[in-house]
Amino acid sequence: MHTENKDREDLAHIVINTNASIIVPTYKEVQNIPFMIDRIQRLRETLKVDLELIFMDDDSRDGSVEAVARAGFDWVRIIVRTENRGLSAAVIDGFRAARHPILICMDCDLSHPPEKIPQMILALGSGQQFVIGSRYVPGGSTDDDWGLFRWLNSAVATLLARPLTSARDPMSGFFALRKADFDRAQDLNPVGYKIALELIVKCGFENVGEVPIHFANRAHGESKLTLREQLKYIQHLRRLYIHQFGNAMHFLQFMVVGASGVVVNLGVLTILLWLGLPETVSLAGGILVSLVSNFLLNRRFTFSYARENAILPQFLGFLGASAVGMAVNYAVALTLRTQVLVDVPYGIYIAALTGIVCGMVFNFLGNRYLVFRKRYVEK
Ligand SMILES: Nc1nc2c(ncn2[C@@H]2O[C@H](COP(=O)(O)OP(=O)(O)O)[C@@H](O)[C@H]2O)c(=O)[nH]1
Ligand SMILES: [Mg+2]
Structure with a gap:
């Protein structure tokens, strides 16, 4: 079993000679700060390298500044931020302020064992570009009392990031990288909570190592990871997917919107038939309503860069581009229903679905090569 003591024993065998900056984003963590300083101090004594500890505080006003001052170490600082608040932004500012060639990021709640830092630094020295303190590699673990919901939540979030990185625990808030690599990073977008994932994708790190850790439950205070942050994660993922996959991602979104149009189309068809039309x-009504919902969703998501443009001309363009698709949809559906699927059970639905598929191909081509052509290619 992993315990703090076991982590300390491992430490005794490790020799490193690189100085490192430990960046700890904090928001209302005054209770944990003295313990963090204490754990890092013990690490310094064992390692005999210069470790600086920087708390990046978002103006908690809970006595954190005084707690750091009370410790009275010249290798510990607290930087109080008053603008552009947020976890990722705080970490990025901390990395910029760091003095040493290796950067470590970790939570202030004592859930990440600092005793694993030397192993992470060693991994950086042996060819890895980015090293995660990982719960999900062999030897990694979490405290036992994770409920089903928390476990499922973490598993789904991690799974959604799979196409972006093969790392097992890219959601971790405990990681290490070289300052030189960080300084080269471009268009970092400090949204949300998943700063490790942002760095891995935007820096294009391919060699991502993982050191198993035991992830303890937060010592004091409450998690700041709210539902709102989790919803932001979906937006964050979308941006990273676009960054990574470009046009293919636009196509995928177009297809997802199209799929939602199928549901709308069949739903409206059912309602209109039920109303006795x-x-x-009814077929025409289903097509028309789904056309409007597809337009709105494509404007909002697939081609969101064009959202600022006037909506009416854009809709007319969309209608024009989709007109061929629409006609094809209607013609195919109606022909099938009246000529081929006359007495077939659910024939109207088979006809409508076939019409949708044929219409969709024409719709995509029309939008791809007419309405959103230029911007689309440019991303
Ligand atoms: N500077 C700063 N730190 C934050 C903010 N939100 C959370 N943190 C810190 O980031 C770390 C991770 O947050 P935590 O609540 O432990 O999230 P969890 O581990 O996912 O439950 C902790 O050290 C928090 O104090 C913020 O908006 N600004
Ligand atoms: Mg935490």
């Missing part, structure tokens, strides 16, 4: 009108 003839099939000819």
Whole structure:
């Protein structure tokens, strides 16, 4: 079993000679700060290298500044930020302020064992570009009382990041990288909580190492990871996917929007039939309503860069580009229904679905090569 003591024993065998800066984002962590300083101090004594510890505080006003001052170490600082608040932004500012060639980021809640830092630094020295203190590699673990919801939540979040990196625990807030690599990073977008994932993707790190850790439950205070942050994660992922996969991602989004249009189309068709309207009108109604919902969703997501443009001309362009697709949809559906699927059970739905698929191909081509052509290619 992993315990703090076991981590300390491992430490005794490790010799490193690189100085490192430990960046700790904090928000209302006054209770944990003295313990953090204490753990890092013990690490310094064992390692005999210069470790600086920087708390990046978002103006907690809870006595954190005084707690750091009370410790009275010249290798510990606290930087109080009053603008551009947020976890990732605080970490990035901390990395910029760091003095040493290796950067470590960790939580202030004592859930990350500082005793693993030397192993992480060693991994950086042996060819890794980015090293994660990982819960999900062999030897890694979490405290036992993770409920099903928390476990599932973490598993889904990690799974969604899989196409971006093969790392097992890219959600971790405990990681190490070289300052020189960080300084080269471009267009970092400090949204949300997942700063490790942002760095891995934007820096294009391919050699990502993982050192197993035991992730302890937060010592004091409460988690600041709210539901709102988790929703932001979806937006963050979308940006990273676009960064990584470019046009393919636009196509995928177009398809996802199209799929939602299928649901809308069939839903409206069902309602109109239920209201007693003839099939000819109901088919047309399903197509028209789904066309509007597809337009709105494509404007909002797939081609969101064009959101600032006036909506009416854009809609007309969309209608024009989709007109061929729409006609194809209607013609195919109606022909199938009246000529081929006359007495087939659910024939109207098979006809509508086939019409949708044929119409979609034409819709995509029309939008791809007419309405959103230029911007689309440029990303
Ligand atoms: N500077 C700063 N730190 C934050 C902010 N939100 C959370 N933190 C710190 O970031 C670390 C991770 O947050 P935590 O609440 O432990 O999230 P969890 O580990 O996912 O439950 C902790 O040290 C927090 O104090 C913020 O908005 N600004
Ligand atoms: Mg935490």
